[in-house]
């Protein structure tokens with residue numbers, strides 16, 4: 001029988017999601033060597049003719065660091081202003097590191113209304129496909145500075161968290177695989193920060209109430225959503241026939257091992273029957 005990770009080995013179009021806790025230190029400052037390693041691995045994959053899309057958090061985190069604020073601001077207007085500073089800084093950092101490996105990045109900032117509107121969706125898919133055809137790495141984040149919470153038509157509505165955003169992007173670009181880099185080795189049967197004897201689950205083929213019971217919230221003040229939003233993302237990808245692998249972002253080189261079929265992190269197996 002074909003190994004359960006065989007499809008991961010054959011993935012051609014891959015979305016990689018990186019969270020704030022992977023991109024910054026506990027003190028909120030940018031972790032340059034981490035971003036350098038990430039840029040190196042992704043550049044190598046692009047050289048192997050894999051089609052990569054990077055979904056990145058960090059607009060607010062990097063903005064907080066750049067402005068030397070004591071922590072994430074509380075009000076929406078301050079967060080949106082800080083994100084405006086952090087997002088451009090973040091892109092400058094990516095642009096610099098990727099150019100060291102001879103690659104060019106292009107920024108796509110999304111709001112929910114864009115992908116829920118037929119014409120908006122069509123246009124943004126064209127942008128992704130064209131960037132990929134041109135050998136450019138699409139770097140995606142939520143458009144935090146303009147996104148609003150209210151459910152009203154004509155508004156730039158929020159996704160809220162980038163785990164969900166990355167799954168929506170994976171579906172949008174018809175990816176074969178979504179790799180989420182977190183600050184933990186994978187999905188455990190309970191939150192390891194609360195229960196040190198928790199066990200890593202290598203493969204999840206169905207998200208039922210038992211699995212949902214295992215998921216807790218964010219582990220640090222820099223993270224958003226914890227495992228709850230990772231499961232939300234997995235539901236979207238699994239139902240769309242896309243594999244999702246959750247690994248530790250401390251070592252971005254692990255992305256290579258995942259793509260070689262190594263049993264690392266947690267695989268949320270695509271539900272082929274759902275299609």
Ligand SMILES: Nc1ncnc2c1ncn2[C@@H]1O[C@H](COP(=O)(O)OP(=O)(O)O)[C@@H](O)[C@H]1O
Pocket residue numbers: 019020021022181182183184186187188189190191192193214215216217218219220222223224225226227
């Ligand atoms: N069942 C679980 N398995 C693994 N981690 C869990 C689980 N439940 C809650 N967590 C918490 O989720 C955190 C990762 O999510 P989060 O803080 O949002 O970081 P990131 O943005 O890097 O993904 C872990 O550090 C852990 O404390």
Ligand SMILES: N[C@@H](CCC(=O)OP(=O)(O)O)C(=O)O
Pocket residue numbers: 018019020021056057058059060061083141142144160161162163222223224225
């Ligand atoms: N769009 C926000 C990130 C939201 C989010 O989900 O953050 P994270 O848990 O770090 O992936 C930002 O760039 O700050």
